[in-house]
Amino acid sequence: MKKGLLIFLPLTALFLFSNCAHKVTRIDPSEQIDLSGRWNNTDSRLVAEDMTKTILGANWLTNYMAAKNGQRPTVIVGLVTNKSHEHIEAETFIKDVENSFVTSQRVRLVQGGKKREELRAEKADQQTNASASTMKKFGLEQGADFILQGSINSIVDSQKRKKVVYYQVNLELTNIETNEVVWIGEKKIAKYVKN
Amino acid sequence: MKISIHRNLLTLAVMLFAGAAMAQTTLAPDQNPDFAVSRAKYMKTADSINTWQGTTAQETYKAIDYLADKAEARANRRAFRQQLRLERARYGYSSYDWYNSLNYGNGWGNYNNYYSPYHYNRRSNFSWNLGLGWWWRW
Numbered sequence: 001m002k003k004g005l006l007i008f009l010p011l012t013a014l015f016l017f018s019n020c021a022h023k024v025t026r027i028d029p030s031e032q033i034d035l036s037g038r039w040n041n042t043d044s045r046l047v048a049e050d051m052t053k054t055i056l057g058a059n060w061l062t063n064y065m066a067a068k069n070g071q072r073p074t075v076i077v078g079l080v081t082n083k084s085h086e087h088i089e090a091e092t093f094i095k096d097v098e099n100s101f102v103t104s105q106r107v108r109l110v111q112g113g114k115k116r117e118e119l120r121a122e123k124a125d126q127q128t129n130a131s132a133s134t135m136k137k138f139g140l141e142q143g144a145d146f147i148l149q150g151s152i153n154s155i156v157d158s159q160k161r162k163k164v165v166y167y168q169v170n171l172e173l174t175n176i177e178t179n180e181v182v183w184i185g186e187k188k189i190a191k192y193v194k195n
Numbered sequence: 196m197k198i199s200i201h202r203n204l205l206t207l208a209v210m211l212f213a214g215a216a217m218a219q220t221t222l223a224p225d226q227n228p229d230f231a232v233s234r235a236k237y238m239k240t241a242d243s244i245n246t247w248q249g250t251t252a253q254e255t256y257k258a259i260d261y262l263a264d265k266a267e268a269r270a271n272r273r274a275f276r277q278q279l280r281l282e283r284a285r286y287g288y289s290s291y292d293w294y295n296s297l298n299y300g301n302g303w304g305n306y307n308n309y310y311s312p313y314h315y316n317r318r319s320n321f322s323w324n325l326g327l328g329w330w331w332r333w
Binding site: 076077078079080081082083084085086087088089090091094112113114115116117152154156158159160161163195 | 245246247248249250251252253254255256257258259260261262
């Protein structure tokens with residue numbers, strides 16, 4: 001009896017521990033896994049796919065190139081305002097849009113914000129530390145023609161354990177000189193969550 | 196010698212002034228002649244505004260959500276109880292009105308107070324009076 005217990009108890013403990021153990025597995029980023037119903041990587045990917053597809057195929061690009069003798073437009077990414085009920089970082093899908101600009105070679109992209117500050121600081125450092133032949137000059141930056149800005153909005157309708165969450169992501173491309181909005185991208189996502 | 200230096204300096208100043216004046220008055224077709232007013236205004240603020248480029252401004256709101264509200268109320272209750280236990284451990288159990296000292300509730304056993312964590316459901320008039328007043332007084 002005692003011998004049986006001595007064998008049985010460690011085995012039971014081992015079984016329980018193996019079930020409770022922390023486990024991590026790599027998954028495909030494009031796989032759709034919804035756990036809480038909140039904004040997740042699938043939503044970000046859907047927005048990115050939709051925006052990249054529409055922004056490069058819209059009329060603003062052909063219109064600009066026709067007006068400027070085939071010259072490519074230069075775009076800078078501005079501020080995205082998250083006015084939804086969740087913390088959402090727009091960079092996850094904005095980077096995909098930027099990537100499409102660079103890889104397609106149809107739109108020129110320039111740095112803005114803190115990265116641009118860093119670039120200028122590096123340039124300033126070169127003025128006194130780099131050799132004369134490799135020193136980069138001030139005043140030769142590519143000026144942007146358009147600015148890409150955006151907003152994220154949401155509507156939540158909940159009743160006890162049921163909830164419908166609606167997200168609307170908008171990206172807008174505006175001509176910096178004329179303030180004319182030349183393109184608006186829109187992605188709507190609705191989720192029904194039942195707890 | 197002195198006169199020639201003065202003459203050169205004067206010529207340089209005139210040229211600079213003329214250049215600046217030319218730059219100010221050369222307008223693009225249909226450009227607003229008062230554009231410099233706006234330019235001067237935004238030149239001062241450009242650096243601080245442009246640091247936000249490429250970022251996400253979080254202007255989130257609190258949605259009405261039954262389960263989220265419930266979870267928040269539960270967390271508040273736990274924090275309140277822990278605080279109460281800490282206060283009692285520090286200053287003794289029965290010598291002081293702890294509920295009022297923590298600004299929760301309006302008396303022993305009465306939880307129906309706006310500031311109480313038990314008043315978790317802001318859309319309900321349900322009272323959390325558990326009738327424990329006699330017990331707390333012991």
